[in-house]
Structures are given as structure tokens and as C-alpha cells.
Amino acid sequence: MIRINMEYKLKELGIFETGSTLIKKIGNFPAFGGNGIITYVNKWNVDEDAIIIGRVGANCGCVNITNKKSFVTDNALIFKPKEKNMARFYFYFLLHLNLNKFHIGSSQPLLTQGILGNIKINIPSLNKCQKISKILDNIDNQIERNNSMVQKLQSFEQALIFSKKWGANYAC
Known part of the structure; x- marks a missing residue:
């Protein structure tokens, strides 16, 4: 214990x-x-x-x-x-x-x-350990969501660059 x-x-x-x-x-x-x-x-x-x-x-x-x-x-x-x-x-x-x-x-x-x-x-106390872990888990989860969003935006950006490079017209 x-x-x-x-x-x-x-x-x-x-x-x-x-x-x-x-x-x-x-x-x-x-x-x-x-x-x-x-x-x-x-x-x-x-x-x-x-x-x-x-x-x-x-x-x-x-x-x-x-x-x-x-x-x-x-x-x-x-x-x-x-x-x-x-x-x-x-x-x-x-x-x-x-x-x-x-x-x-x-x-x-x-x-x-x-x-x-x-x-x-x-x-520290078990209660503090669990609170610390929960806060850090929440931060890690938000970082993962942000990284996922960045990847999606970068893919979107590449699609737009590619479409403009080859002469496609999009109303952006």
C-alpha cells in the first residue's frame, strides 16, 4: 500500500x-x-x-x-x-x-x-493523482483533436493548390 x-x-x-x-x-x-x-x-x-x-x-x-x-x-x-x-x-x-x-x-x-x-x-494523495492524470488526459485528447484538424486542413490546402495549378476554377 x-x-x-x-x-x-x-x-x-x-x-x-x-x-x-x-x-x-x-x-x-x-x-x-x-x-x-x-x-x-x-x-x-x-x-x-x-x-x-x-x-x-x-x-x-x-x-x-x-x-x-x-x-x-x-x-x-x-x-x-x-x-x-x-x-x-x-x-x-x-x-x-x-x-x-x-x-x-x-x-x-x-x-x-x-x-x-x-x-x-x-x-500525493490518490485523489490528487487521479485529478492530475485526468487534466493531463484531457489536454492530450485536445492535442490529438488539434493535430487531426491540422492534417485535414493541410490536405484541403493541398487539394486547393493542386486544383489551381491545373487550371480548375473554384469559387473560393
């Missing part, structure tokens, strides 16, 4: 695991590499709330979250919170940290379970 307003190391709040070698069979389960979803496969190695952290390469420290059956490759670490209702809070906390700055190595940057496990976090 987590006590509020106490400082914990991440390794006290959950379990770290390393992903598995990527299988090549196409399926319906998202497969996460070190930087996010890379394909969809027919097997899964995560079936619960989990935070996925890129562990190797220039972009190590990239943070993703899943709440469904997924496959995580060996280019990423999996953090499974002991308290399932805290996954989103931990996700946003880790996202905020810019984990890449904790890497070791220069030619091939690397994050290890040991490095991540020793990161300290102060836990």
Missing part, C-alpha cells in the same frame, strides 16, 4: 521487465519498440496497464502507455505498477522527466532497469 506524501523509488512502486524479441507474424496486437508502436503482431507479452520505456538508442527514454494486450520488443522496458490505478500518473511523471538525460553510454545510449528503478517520486 502506498502512503501519501512519501518519497519512493520507482522500483518500490512497480516491477520492471525487458521486452521480447519481435515476432514477424502480422496480427491485431500493437507491438511497441523503443519509440512507440512499430507494427501489429499475433502475440502479446503485456495484458495489463503498463508503461513502456525505450531503453536503447538516441531516443531512449521515450515513454508510452498501454492498457490492453500488447507486445513490447526488447528495445524497451516494461514498468508494471503495483497499484493499477496509478499507471496514468506514473506515465505522466516519467514523461515529464525527460528520461533520455539519465542514459549511459555515448555511441549507443542505454537506460537500464537499475537507473530507472532508482528514480525518486513523491506521491
